[in-house]
Amino acid sequence: SNSGEAARPKVAVVVFLLNGNRVLLGRRRSSVGRNTFALPGGHLEFGESFEECAAREVKEETGLDIHKIEYLTATNNVYSRPDAHVVAILMRAFQAEPHQTPQNLEPEKCEGWDWYDWENLPRPLFGPLETMAQTGFNPFPPAHHH
Ligand code: 8DG
Ligand code: MG
Ligand code: MG
Numbered sequence: 001s002n003s004g005e006a007a008r009p010k011v012a013v014v015v016f017l018l019n020g021n022r023v024l025l026g027r028r029r030s031s032v033g034r035n036t037f038a039l040p041g042g043h044l045e046f047g048e049s050f051e052e053c054a055a056r057e058v059k060e061e062t063g064l065d066i067h068k069i070e071y072l073t074a075t076n077n078v079y080s081r082p083d084a085h086v087v088a089i090l091m092r093a094f095q096a097e098p099h100q101t102p103q104n105l106e107p108e109k110c111e112g113w114d115w116y117d118w119e120n121l122p123r124p125l126f127g128p129l130e131t132m133a134q135t136g137f138n139p140f141p142p143a144h145h146h
Helices: 050-062 127-134
Strands: 010-019 022-028 041-043 066-079 084-095 110-117
Touching (some): 010 066, 041 050, 050 110
Antiparallel strands (some): 066 084
16 A cells, blocks of 8 residues: 555564463454464554553553563564564563453454463464464573572
C-alpha cells in the first residue's frame, strides 16, 4: 500500500512476559498465524524505543503494566501468502503490578490470554515462536544461586 514503491520490511516488537516459569500467550485471530499461540506485541511506531513499544503493545492488548523490559534478540521473518517481511525484536519483561490479570482487549485479533509453562507450551505455536522454541531459545534470566 505504498503507491508504486517497492515494499519494505516492517519492524515488530514482541514480548516474553514472564511469571515464574510461565509466559503469556494468546491464540491469534489475525490472518497471519490464525489459531496459533503467540506472544503479545505489534509494530514499532515512528520515534518509539523498543521498550516504549513493548509497554504500549502489552497494555493495548492485555491491559497489563510491565517493567524490567530488556532486549533479548531479533529475528528476520519472511512469509508468503500473505507476503510479509517482519523484523521482530524480542524483549522480556515482568508484571509491574502483580495483582493485575490479563484482559482480552483486542478480541478481533486474539481469542484470549493465559499463562503457559515454558516446559509445556501449547500447540500450534506461531511459526516464528515455534522456531525459537525448537532451537532451544530460553527467555528466562539466568537463575541466581545463593
Ligand atoms: P499493531 O497493529 O498493534 O501494531 O500490530 P499487531 O496486529 O498487534 O501485530 P502482530 O501481528 O501481533 O505482531 C507483529 C508481527 O510480529 C507479526 O506479524 C510477526 C511478528 N512476531 C514474531 N513472533 C511473534 C509472536 O510471538 N507474537 C506476535 N504477536 N508477533 C510476533 O515474529
Ligand atoms: Mg499483536
Ligand atoms: Mg497490537
